[in-house]
Amino acid sequence: MDDVTEELLQSAAWRKATRSGEAGDCIEVAPLGDGQVGLRDSDHPEKAPYVFSPSVWAAFIDGAKKGEFDF
Structure with a gap:
């Protein structure tokens, strides 16, 4: 979360x-800019979100689409 400021998190299109x-x-x-993606709990938006790099987010989405996280 090095490049992500509090202002950016507040103005993000969640x-x-x-x-x-x-x-x-x-x-x-x-989306948080530079391809980064924020992920947060909608019940607690005041808590710091997880911030993922573009490559990590793409790998997660790919795995989800392939059913790798299905229980």
Whole structure:
């Protein structure tokens, strides 16, 4: 999170999946510039998000699409 400032996190376009509904238990993602992606708990947006590099985020998305994280 070296290049990510508090101002950038506050102004980020956070969004959650449309399938998450309104029951809570959701995460939100936002592009943070330079290809970085933020990930946070929608119930606690005041807490620091996880910030991923472009390559780590791409690897996660690829794995998710392939079902590598299915339980």
